[in-house]
């Protein structure tokens with residue numbers, strides 16, 4: 225059992241007032257709040273350790289490099305990656321996926337097939353679409369069934385014919401639909417394709433073991449699990465990372481530079497050009513440690529209970545339309561109330577202290593498949609309480625009534 229009360233003590237922001245009302249923060253699929261131990265780790269680094277990594281001979285540079293590489297080791301353990309070679313620090317999920325898509329610009333040729341799913345966030349959709357447009361490759365998008373679950377039969381049909389890459393989310397940031405990632409990876413591999421998993425949402429929901437998953441790449445962002453913004457991880461199998469042609473060039477990622485040519489540093493540094501966001505990485509290491517301390521399985525199971533409760537309570541609202549009814553919903557629920565624009569609703573309930581997201585959730589292809597252009601999204605984290613869900617639901621109800629009359 226999670227001790228939510230004492231967990232909340234680690235998140236002072238949850239105690240503030242928003243627009244004069246006690247804050248009910250339910251926008252965690254966008255960004256999770258930062259616990260005190262992460263802030264303390266950042267502060268300690270700036271106060272006691274700070275120096276550029278890898279380059280210096282002096283004490284602080286050694287200490288800073290040690291802390292940076294320890295954060296990499298924490299990510300290795302968190303994902304059960306084989307080694308530090310397999311963990312590339314990126315700016316976030318978007319940065320990681322672009323590193324892969326751009327890195328595969330010679331690997332994907334005219335006529336090749338690249339597959340994504342309609343569940344994808346734009347950051348695991350547009351990079352592949354653009355790569356295909358540039359290379360004259362075929363971009364195929366796998367659909368979902370009535371309940372919002374990925375259509376695995378369609379995936380099987382689409383990959384046969386020689387797909388080169390399958391890009392799939394672990395969990396939809398709109399429907400909360402958890403995808404059968406083991407099946408997705410297997411189907412991709414049987415077709416000879418590389419498989420990239422977007423774990424931006426999935427990382428906090430359950431335990432992802434990259435060796436057991438057997439995916440070729442996996443990407444996630446720190447800010448969705450309590451780390452600072454601007455830091456994330458690209459995991460890759462060594463062979464998969466070796467395929468990537470660097471897209472950004474500069475210091476640190478090179479081995480020998482002459483006037484004629486340049487050779488690259490070993491992995492992972494060849495994919496981390498310039499001064500890395502080492503303080504961000506240290507914050508990420510602290511956030512991963514914090515999640516371990518809270519209990520990853522327990523936190524994720526509790527979040528599933530919160531989301532199931534939210535779905536049940538939201539359904540009681542008159543005119544409520546909840547999108548999808550997936551086999552396993554995790555992390556978020558999106559909805560619309562008949563006759564009310566989600567932007568108006570979320571703006572109004574914000575005045576009553578309730579923070580939800582409204583808009584297209586960076587998933588326009590999915591929203592078109594669902595037949596809408598905008599949704600309201602409620603996404604709890606393990607520090608939220610059932611009482612907060614109740615408060616949010618009654619505020620949504622009140623807001624909807626006010627806007628309809």
Ligand code: PMP
Nearest residue numbers: 316317318345347397424425445
């Ligand atoms: N994929 C999914 C499923 C997401 O939810 C998000 C963030 N909303 C992203 C990718 C992009 O993450 P970031 O903006 O941190 O790069």
